Amino acid sequence: MNKTMFEKIWQDHLVRESQGDTSIIYIDLHLVHEVTSPQAFAALRENKRMVRCPQKTVATMDHNVSTRTKDIAKVDATSRTQMDTLSKNCQEFGVRLYDFADKDQGIVHVIGPELGLTLPGLTIVCGDSHTATHGAFGSLAFGIGTSEVEHVLATQTLQQSQPKTMLINIDGKLGKKVTSKDIILCVIGQIGTAGGTGYVIEYAGSAIRDLSMEARMTICNMSIEAGARAGMIAPDEITFNYIKGRDFAPKGSDWGKAVAYWKTLPSDKNAKFDRVINIKAEDIKPMVTWGTSPGQVTTVEGVVPDPERMEDAVERTAAQNALAYMDLKPGTKISDIKIDKVFIGSCTNGRIEDLREAAQIVSGRRVAPGVTAIVVPGSGRVRLQAEKEGLDQIFINAGLEWRFAGCSMCLGMNDDQLKKGERCASTSNRNFEGRQGPGGRTHLMSPVMAAVAALEGKITDVRIFKS
Amino acid sequence: MQPFKFHSGIAAFVNRVNVDTDAIIPKQFLRKIEKVGFGKHLFHEWRYSDYEGTRENPDFILNQEPYRKATVLLARDNFGCGSSREHAPWALGDFGFRLIIAPSFADIFYNNCVKNGILLAQLKSQEVDEIFTFVEKNKGAVISADLPAQTVTAGGKTYSFAIDAFNKECLLKGLDGIGWTLQFQDKIAAYENKIKNQYPWLSRG
Numbered sequence: 001m002n003k004t005m006f007e008k009i010w011q012d013h014l015v016r017e018s019q020g021d022t023s024i025i026y027i028d029l030h031l032v033h034e035v036t037s038p039q040a041f042a043a044l045r046e047n048k049r050m051v052r053c054p055q056k057t058v059a060t061m062d063h064n065v066s067t068r069t070k071d072i073a074k075v076d077a078t079s080r081t082q083m084d085t086l087s088k089n090c091q092e093f094g095v096r097l098y099d100f101a102d103k104d105q106g107i108v109h110v111i112g113p114e115l116g117l118t119l120p121g122l123t124i125v126c127g128d129s130h131t132a133t134h135g136a137f138g139s140l141a142f143g144i145g146t147s148e149v150e151h152v153l154a155t156q157t158l159q160q161s162q163p164k165t166m167l168i169n170i171d172g173k174l175g176k177k178v179t180s181k182d183i184i185l186c187v188i189g190q191i192g193t194a195g196g197t198g199y200v201i202e203y204a205g206s207a208i209r210d211l212s213m214e215a216r217m218t219i220c221n222m223s224i225e226a227g228a229r230a231g232m233i234a235p236d237e238i239t240f241n242y243i244k245g246r247d248f249a250p251k252g253s254d255w256g257k258a259v260a261y262w263k264t265l266p267s268d269k270n271a272k273f274d275r276v277i278n279i280k281a282e283d284i285k286p287m288v289t290w291g292t293s294p295g296q297v298t299t300v301e302g303v304v305p306d307p308e309r310m311e312d313a314v315e316r317t318a319a320q321n322a323l324a325y326m327d328l329k330p331g332t333k334i335s336d337i338k339i340d341k342v343f344i345g346s347c348t349n350g351r352i353e354d355l356r357e358a359a360q361i362v363s364g365r366r367v368a369p370g371v372t373a374i375v376v377p378g379s380g381r382v383r384l385q386a387e388k389e390g391l392d393q394i395f396i397n398a399g400l401e402w403r404f405a406g407c408s409m410c411l412g413m414n415d416d417q418l419k420k421g422e423r424c425a426s427t428s429n430r431n432f433e434g435r436q437g438p439g440g441r442t443h444l445m446s447p448v449m450a451a452v453a454a455l456e457g458k459i460t461d462v463r464i465f466k467s
Numbered sequence: 468m469q470p471f472k473f474h475s476g477i478a479a480f481v482n483r484v485n486v487d488t489d490a491i492i493p494k495q496f497l498r499k500i501e502k503v504g505f506g507k508h509l510f511h512e513w514r515y516s517d518y519e520g521t522r523e524n525p526d527f528i529l530n531q532e533p534y535r536k537a538t539v540l541l542a543r544d545n546f547g548c549g550s551s552r553e554h555a556p557w558a559l560g561d562f563g564f565r566l567i568i569a570p571s572f573a574d575i576f577y578n579n580c581v582k583n584g585i586l587l588a589q590l591k592s593q594e595v596d597e598i599f600t601f602v603e604k605n606k607g608a609v610i611s612a613d614l615p616a617q618t619v620t621a622g623g624k625t626y627s628f629a630i631d632a633f634n635k636e637c638l639l640k641g642l643d644g645i646g647w648t649l650q651f652q653d654k655i656a657a658y659e660n661k662i663k664n665q666y667p668w669l670s671r672g
Contacts, residue, residue: 015658016651022633024648026658028669038500078498085500129551129575143575145553147582155648157655161631193485194545194571229574250668258668293485318484413494432489434512
């Protein structure tokens with residue numbers, strides 16, 4: 001029978017198939033961070049349980065870390081307690097930790113691939129909804145809650161019911177300056193923020209095959225914003241080239257064996273998906289969110305929609321609430337929206353290619369007066385690489401701030417926050433009310449779009465910006 | 468985990484779609500290392516008019532009588548979307564909610580609620596509309612749930628909901644999920660032996 005990539009990985013990881021109750025699947029890699037793990041470790045201790053496979057568990061600190069200093073004494077006490085707790089837990093249970101001071105520390109979904117921990121065919125979980133990022137390698141990766149973190153720590157497995165499958169084909173060639181961020185925002189706009197609920201999405205088609213690994217990660221990363229727990233892309237030569245030589249990648253004779261296995265993973269021809277969606281790459285334009293849900297999105301050529309014209313009452317109310325919160329009027333051109341802050345970073349767009357693209361835009365120019373722009377690399381390695389290439393100097397000379405790695409203003413758990421009423425052009429993944437700071441207003445977009453917004457002080461179509 | 472069999476209580480309602488877990492419990496409260504004490508921060512930004520949470524917003528339903536004692540929450544589509552934070556069900560549970568009714572829920576949030584003894588009853592959109600009309604007209608109306616029968620009763624009408632058999636069992640018994648899985652330890656060990664040979668590159672030192 002023809003199988004989807006998801007079905008192959010699922011079946012290969014069944015420890016026990018459901019007998020009218022629940023299936024148990026094996027977890028190959030468990031990533032851990034400081035926010036969603038303390039209660040799980042505490043419960044293990046309370047129940048006198050061990051971490052079953054410490055060598056399959058890897059931890060880092062990302063949500064709370066300061067991006068201004070590496071001096072933990074300068075971080076506020078509650079954040080410090082949470083980071084100290086992770087250190088103690090990792091030490092007690094024998095888990096490898098990349099702590100705030102480690103040169104390889106970074107956002108959990110940036111360092112996994114970077115270290116070669118993320119590989120095709122694996123099941124990967126983390127107490128973080130953006131775990132879907134790792135699916136870009138052809139792995140089954142999804143976010144879990146803290147009770148499930150505890151379950152994986154104790155058993156190296158999860159109880160799961162089998163999700164449905166969705167295929168999203170994106171064929172054709174992307175336009176100039178149109179990025180993978182625009183692809184995923186377009187997908188979310190099309191299927192809605194609950195369109196993927198209950199599904200694992202596989203992204204395929206020639207436009208996906210043309211993308212680099214980093215661009216693919218951006219797409220899978222935001223699958224959760226379409227309601228899907230996992231997004232996947234079939235591994236190919238681009239995947240293998242990315243992995244080869246990384247710290248934890250298969251070495252020696254294992255490499256050939258691994259690649260041979262990975263080549264069996266892509267969905268079989270004529271494999272059946274529960275739902276199929278086709279999008280033409282040529283139709284995708286730079287996308288910008290106008291509301292407080294990632295599905296409230298339009299193109300940079302568009303206008304803020306008029307809720308009165310929405311037929312569905314629930315959608316209309318949601319749009320009215322969003323416009324009130326965002327302080328926007330229907331009919332306003334997206335390219336007329338002024339911004340106060342710019343955030344370039346996050347597990348969605350904090351990788352080296354994102355920084356290169358943003359740097360290319362701002363090189364030799366200046367951030368608009370009154371705009372504060374910060375660039376937060378996704379990891380210590382991304383930061384180091386950027387500095388080797390001189391990107392830090394390009395940003396600094398253009399008036400952007402150059403920070404240390406962390407989740408930063410994607411969710412503002414540290415001191416990188418929007419103030420009430422501030423409007424931000426952001427490369428992150430969520431435009432929820434208060435997400436980047438209480439009362440803050442977020443417009444999601446690609447790194448090149450955010451970079452142009454920083455220079456112009458307003459949302460601007462990167463395609464007509466003279467570079 | 469507290470088992471769930473039957474429940475009756477005052478129903479509060481949040482008439483918004485896509486209520487995300489950032490709205491249920493904002494980030495500034497995720498830095499605790501315990502599971503308790505999140506209830507007073509539930510829906511923080513809607514519930515209080517200041518960042519510190521010292522001034523209640525009188526317009527928000529949970530600041531009004533009798534909804535301060537609500538244990539049932541009526542909601543709209545895609546409730547609990549966004550972040551996987553289990554702090555969201557911890558906050559809902561700590562406030563006192565045991566039953567949430569909506570036309571759809573986000574996946575991770577659904578699982579997290581089951582693990583915390585909170586029943587999510589997914590009803591058809593028109594049924595939820597009907598219940599909204601009923602509770603909006605009848606201040607402090609009580610809604611009941613009967614998990615063994617898989618029904619919700621509101622305004623004299625009974626509605627059926629579907630639930631996965633295993634989730635139902637977990638809720639009814641207050642099952643320790645880890646304990647359940649550990650009865651298959653031999654199968655886990657056998658699987659680990661198999662992959663050691665099949666995928667040798669996965670055996671990291």
